Amino acid sequence: PNQYLAGLPTTIFTIMSQLAVKHGAINLGQGFPDTEGPQDIIQVAAEALQDGRNQYAPLTGLPELREAVAASNRRFYGLDVDPATEVVVTSGATEALAACLMAVVEPGDEVVVIEPLYDTYLPALKLLGAVPRCVRLAPPHWSLPEAELRAAFGPKTKAIMLNSPMNPSGKVFVREELELIADLVREHDVYAICDEVYEHLTFHVKHVPLMTLPGMRERCMRIGSAGKSFSLTGWKVGYVTAPAALASVVAKAHQVLVFATAPNLQRAVAYGLNKDDSYYQALSAQMETQRDLLRDGLERLGFETLPADGSYFIVADISRHAQGRGDVEFARWLIEHAGVATIPVSAFYDPDGETPPQNLIRFAFCKKPEILREALKRLEKAL
Ligand code: PMP
Ligand code: GLN
Incomplete structure (x- = not known):
């Protein structure tokens, strides 16, 4: 083996x-809630099961869910996203992370990651033959050390993985930190894989997607998860928003890994995403x-x-x-x-x-x- x-x-x-x-x-x-997600969302899934929505979904996701993801990008972040070409539905954010990595890295590439980090990041990138360059946040304030971050970028860097709001630290990266990261991403001409599964779980601070910063729209793959946004962690429905040129390659990775995600759950998540503020x-x-x-x-x-x-x-x-x-x-x-x-x-x-x-x-x-x-x-x- x-x-x-x-x-x-x-x-x-x-x-x-x-x-x-x-x-x-x-x-x-x-980290899983001990209460079920909203009953009306579960009801929509149950009805979709009964309706016979039980065969393969389209590879990149049900159109209604891709549209809901695009609408959500516009509503919360002012991002203009084409649901037909810039959204890929995945089987959870876990698959999305692996698919985004597969979409951009080749053996020998370096990927900048920030510790403490979620436990699938390192195995996923190491299995692709990529080399992690770890930068540690400094407790107790979880501050981002600028010099070390700069030093982690070099000629072999292909991407940075950024998790905000962050597991396990609870840190939400502030605009100045995001600007520093964006500068480095531009300067070194690399991609950013943005794990934003906790995007709707912030407490009196605003979550700013890196994708909304200047020059980042065409470099970021932004990942969300229905598990976290609707307290339905067992459903494993995630979504990637990325420029069309990247999304089409993420879709290829999804084709190889999973091909299509449960359609009944997708329909219910589309309904959930459209809930009001x-x-x-x-x-x-x-x-x-x-x-x-x-x-x-x-x-x-x-x-x-x-x-x-x-x-x-x-x-x-x-x-x-x-x-x-x-x-x-x-x-x-x-x-x-x-x-x-x-x-x-x-x-x-x-x-x-x-x-x-x-x-x-x-x-x-x-x-x-x-x-x-x-x-x-x-x-x-x-x-
Ligand atoms: N990223 C982070 C930071 C997480 O905490 C989790 C969930 N534990 C995931 C990704 C995976 O999300 P999903 O359950 O949608 O695969
Ligand atoms: N993301 C959850 C956590 O950090 C757990 C996910 C898992 O069990 N893989 O606790």
């Missing part, structure tokens, strides 16, 4: 979720309330929390409680002794790189307030 894949460890999300089940722990590890506002407002609840509770318990302006996640410093234990050991201890599952942040770094921070764990707050309160109670008892 392929040595790299065979040696790839089981994802940390599965490991922690399995441990959570084993120990009856509250799962604030893996109040839906999106209510979703982020609810998530913000849950973030505040968890953050305030963790702070009371002596965990210093790091800024989290978007996504499902907040990172906490465990130094006061860990008594010398690293994040992995402490996260395991919390499952076994407090009955609360989290994710050690060191799992979001290149295993072949320098030692990552050992003092940070990630909590998911996409859970019901009563569950978050119960988790805080359990933590208080155990610590």
